[in-house]
Amino acid sequence: MESKVEKFILPNGLAILTKEMHHIPLVSQWVWYRVGSRNEPKGKTGISHWVEHMQFKGTAKYPINVLDKEISRGGGIWNAMTSLDWTTYFETMPADKIDIAIDLEADRMRNSFFDEDETSLERTVVISEREGNENEPLFRLGESIQKASFKRHSYAHQVIGDLQDLKTISRDDLYSHYRNHYTPDNALIAIAGDFNTDEVIKKYSDAFGTISDKRKDYFVPEPESELPESQAIEIEGPGDTVYLQLTFRSPAAQSEDFFSVVVLDSLLTGPTSLAMFGGGSISNKTSRLYRALVEKDLAAGISAGVQATIDPYVYEILTILQPNHPLDKVRVIIDDEIDRLKNGMVSEEEIQRAIKQAKALFAYGSESITNQTFWMGYASMFADHTWFENYLLQLEQVTPQRVADAAKKFLDFDHRVVGVYKPRESGN
Amino acid sequence: MNSPLEVTQNLPGPDSIDRFVLPNGITLLTYSNFNTHSVDMIGLIEAGGAADPKHKLGLAHFTSMMLSRGTQKRNFADYHDLLESRGASLSFSCGTRNTWFRGKTLAEDLEMLIDLAAESLRQPAFPPEYVERLRNQLIAGLAIRDQDSAEVASLLFDQTLFPGHPYGDPVDGSMETVKAIQREDLIAFHRDYFTPSRMIVVAAGAVSSEQVREWMEKSFSGWRNDQAKDFIMPPVPDAPERIVRSHRTLEEKSQTDLQIGTLGPSRVSPDYLPAYLGNNILGQFGLMGRIGESVRSKSGLAYHASSSINGWQEAGTWEFSAGLNPENLEKVIDLIRSEIRRFVEEPVSEEELADSKSHLIGRLPLSLETNSGIANSVLTMDRFNLGLDYYQRYPALIEAISAQQILEISRKYLHPDQLVIASAGSGIEKG
Numbered sequence: 001m002e003s004k005v006e007k008f009i010l011p012n013g014l015a016i017l018t019k020e021m022h023h024i025p026l027v028s029q030w031v032w033y034r035v036g037s038r039n040e041p042k043g044k045t046g047i048s049h050w051v052e053h054m055q056f057k058g059t060a061k062y063p064i065n066v067l068d069k070e071i072s073r074g075g076g077i078w079n080a081m082t083s084l085d086w087t088t089y090f091e092t093m094p095a096d097k098i099d100i101a102i103d104l105e106a107d108r109m110r111n112s113f114f115d116e117d118e119t120s121l122e123r124t125v126v127i128s129e130r131e132g133n134e135n136e137p138l139f140r141l142g143e144s145i146q147k148a149s150f151k152r153h154s155y156a157h158q159v160i161g162d163l164q165d166l167k168t169i170s171r172d173d174l175y176s177h178y179r180n181h182y183t184p185d186n187a188l189i190a191i192a193g194d195f196n197t198d199e200v201i202k203k204y205s206d207a208f209g210t211i212s213d214k215r216k217d218y219f220v221p222e223p224e225s226e227l228p229e230s231q232a233i234e235i236e237g238p239g240d241t242v243y244l245q246l247t248f249r250s251p252a253a254q255s256e257d258f259f260s261v262v263v264l265d266s267l268l269t270g271p272t273s274l275a276m277f278g279g280g281s282i283s284n285k286t287s288r289l290y291r292a293l294v295e296k297d298l299a300a301g302i303s304a305g306v307q308a309t310i311d312p313y314v315y316e317i318l319t320i321l322q323p324n325h326p327l328d329k330v331r332v333i334i335d336d337e338i339d340r341l342k343n344g345m346v347s348e349e350e351i352q353r354a355i356k357q358a359k360a361l362f363a364y365g366s367e368s369i370t371n372q373t374f375w376m377g378y379a380s381m382f383a384d385h386t387w388f389e390n391y392l393l394q395l396e397q398v399t400p401q402r403v404a405d406a407a408k409k410f411l412d413f414d415h416r417v418v419g420v421y422k423p424r425e426s427g428n
Numbered sequence: 429m430n431s432p433l434e435v436t437q438n439l440p441g442p443d444s445i446d447r448f449v450l451p452n453g454i455t456l457l458t459y460s461n462f463n464t465h466s467v468d469m470i471g472l473i474e475a476g477g478a479a480d481p482k483h484k485l486g487l488a489h490f491t492s493m494m495l496s497r498g499t500q501k502r503n504f505a506d507y508h509d510l511l512e513s514r515g516a517s518l519s520f521s522c523g524t525r526n527t528w529f530r531g532k533t534l535a536e537d538l539e540m541l542i543d544l545a546a547e548s549l550r551q552p553a554f555p556p557e558y559v560e561r562l563r564n565q566l567i568a569g570l571a572i573r574d575q576d577s578a579e580v581a582s583l584l585f586d587q588t589l590f591p592g593h594p595y596g597d598p599v600d601g602s603m604e605t606v607k608a609i610q611r612e613d614l615i616a617f618h619r620d621y622f623t624p625s626r627m628i629v630v631a632a633g634a635v636s637s638e639q640v641r642e643w644m645e646k647s648f649s650g651w652r653n654d655q656a657k658d659f660i661m662p663p664v665p666d667a668p669e670r671i672v673r674s675h676r677t678l679e680e681k682s683q684t685d686l687q688i689g690t691l692g693p694s695r696v697s698p699d700y701l702p703a704y705l706g707n708n709i710l711g712q713f714g715l716m717g718r719i720g721e722s723v724r725s726k727s728g729l730a731y732h733a734s735s736s737i738n739g740w741q742e743a744g745t746w747e748f749s750a751g752l753n754p755e756n757l758e759k760v761i762d763l764i765r766s767e768i769r770r771f772v773e774e775p776v777s778e779e780e781l782a783d784s785k786s787h788l789i790g791r792l793p794l795s796l797e798t799n800s801g802i803a804n805s806v807l808t809m810d811r812f813n814l815g816l817d818y819y820q821r822y823p824a825l826i827e828a829i830s831a832q833q834i835l836e837i838s839r840k841y842l843h844p845d846q847l848v849i850a851s852a853g854s855g856i857e858k859g
Contacts, residue, residue, distance in 0.1 A: 241575070
């Protein structure tokens with residue numbers, strides 16, 4: 001089952017990662033573009049995600065509705081995702097049906113219509129998606145916190161985009177964004193499963209080799225390594241739940257600090273799975289903050305997670321409270337636990353435990369070919385595929401001292417955003 | 429590359445699944461998958477929310493959640509340290525009919541997981557401190573649920589479709605009923621309904637069948653419950669005979685969630701598979717079938733719109749759901765009803781039928797890829813008596829269904845003027 005990842009680059013710049021696995025007759029293909037909300041200037045927020053929606057609206061060869069039927073008829077699953085640093089499209093198919101997926105992705109790398117009427121229909125769909133998000137108190141709180149966490153960097157806005165921009169972005173804006181970024185030199189394909197590597201590379205060469213467009217007008221923001229001065233944000237709304245979100249700067253995925261923060265997070269709030277499909281999860285009932293808050297009846301729940309990103313992003317600790325829980329006291333306790341980390345109160349044993357948990361989560365995520373292929377491409381968006389292969393080794397290098405140093409560097413009380421969502425007093 | 433026939437024969441079936449009944453009545457099914465390093469366990473005991481007294485709704489759910497809050501051998505901290513230090517998980521949940529448990533672990537720690545599952549099910553301690561702590565956590569969860577428009581629409585739908593029946597009640601109860609539950613109620617529920625004779629366990633992953641059986645016998649063999657009460661599910665009410673509208677107002681919501689539907693075939697009914705295939709055409713295939721095409725692709729009225737079939741032992745539902753701007757509520761209801769009308773008036777096209785058949789058959793290997801996918805499928809085959817060769821027969825069963833059969837069976841269940849229509853979001857409360 002364990003085979004090596006091989007890397008190929010076509011003359012037009014398209015990178016291809018392959019991994020043969022023959023234990024089950026499936027193939028998963030992921031086509032990645034190095035464009036996400038990070039590459040969106042002001043006034044065009046949400047455009048990468050909207051382009052992703054338009055990629056399901058047809059080409060001359062695969063008109064709308066033909067496209068999706070081709071994949072579904074083959075017994076495959078497919079979808080697409082837009083994130084901070086990337087946009088990706090995947091198909092997981094029975095092994096004998098993969099040719100359709102290759103042909104379809106080559107076709108929509110350059111031939112999508114972006115029809116005027118379809119664009120305006122999709123405008124209301126995207127706005128509807130945003131309205132669904134707005135129903136969640138945590139989306140509203142998170143959106144405000146993220147805006148406060150960056151002065152200029154485009155990580156300040158949500159991937160879905162600001163409502164004002166979703167109302168004004170035009171068909172031509174979308175089409176230019178597509179043509180400028182959906183180019184072989186800005187793309188990477190990851191494929192894993194039951195195929196022959198030489199044959200599949202020949203197929204990619206035939207399908208994608210004639211596309212010669214180059215990436216244009218690539219907007220790259222200046223990284224922001226430090227959060228602005230400490231800020232407090234308070235939002236009111238309906239309900240009976242209080243949310244406290246402490247937000248700090250997190251290191252970029254390529255930084256050596258990243259793995260120290262992964263361990264730190266695991267000790268504070270429990271391990272996070274990096275799998276997107278078929279992974280299991282591990283509870284966090286022995287984590288430091290769970291014991292200090294939930295076990296002391298001061299909070300109903302605690303969670304956090306580290307995201308692997310190109311530029312420094314945010315590390316957020318979320319606490320769920322009831323209106324009778326003492327908000328200020330909870331914040332002080334979280335700060336005390338962070339101070340314990342800063343003071344070096346970390347044992348080698350705890351780090352070993354975090355590594356064992358990461359190993360288990362890795363084994364769980366590897367059960368799914370779709371997820372394994374996701375990992376190959378995902379890591380390539382902010383590092384390269386060896387980032388995942390070396391992930392456990394990197395964690396093993398983390399020492400108690402490095403955890404303490406990372407806590408001092410990133411969990412800085414003078415540079416953070418304290419966000420609170422409170423139930424409105426009068427309502428309900 | 430494998431031919432479709434080979435694919436089918438490689439699916440879990442009587443040759444690769446082992447089934448035992450332990451002396452105390454536990455049914456154990458195992459499937460070995462040495463392509464992975466882990467094992468998934470899933471199990472159920474017939475002990476669900478249907479047995480809750482009306483003024484203590486949420487009792488079965490509360491009981492299930494207490495199973496991992498300490499046992500007679502181990503306190504909460506030791507219990508979770510054992511699991512988390514090995515990167516394993518074990519959780520309990522509850523439905524109307526069953527209490528469920530799900531565990532996942534690296535294969536090397538499976539013995540520990542089985543032993544801990546046995547301890548939780550046989551000897552929960554219900555520590556008073558944790559009864560109160562969990563109660564507060566459950567109440568915090570209910571507060572979040574009661575602000576979630578999709579959850580509220582779904583609860584309202586169930587309540588309207590199953591008036592007075594346990595399927596109409598929320599398994600997690602309400603703030604008021606959860607506050608009324610006492611520690612003695614939890615102990616009594618466990619004593620009255622937890623019995624090995626009504627338990628099924630499936631293990632799938634990197635372990636031999638003999639090994640699982642040995643560990644299961646070691647951990648569970650002394651368990652009996654001769655005083656267990658019968659678990660009774662009352663008959664399901666009739667389907668609605670007109671349009672029944674209801675709406676719950678939630679403040680400051682940009683989106684309204686809508687759920688429409690009626691009764692559907694049970695999982696054991698011969699109508700189930702034709703209805704399931706038909707529903708794939710109606711609201712699943714491609715970008716959510718005809719419903720997705722009508723509501724999302726052609727009208728741009730919603731980000732999500734689809735339909736689903738849910739079949740259980742004695743009943744089922746046929747549901748249509750969408751999330752939309754409150755201004756478009758009536759339009760979307762009309763679109764969905766007109767798709768239902770078309771679906772029961774004319775047969776699906778041969779092309780649609782061929783597409784959905786090909787999809788459902790083709791995706792079998794994918795749904796059985798992971799250990800949890802396999803474990804779930806094996807459990808479904810056993811608890812609904814589908815036969816352990818069900819997935820091997822499945823392609824032929826699907827191929828045999830005709831457009832006319834789908835039409836006749838759809839007419840038995842669906843009528844555009846006989847539906848429960850529940851919504852939650854802004855607007856005036858109704859129903």
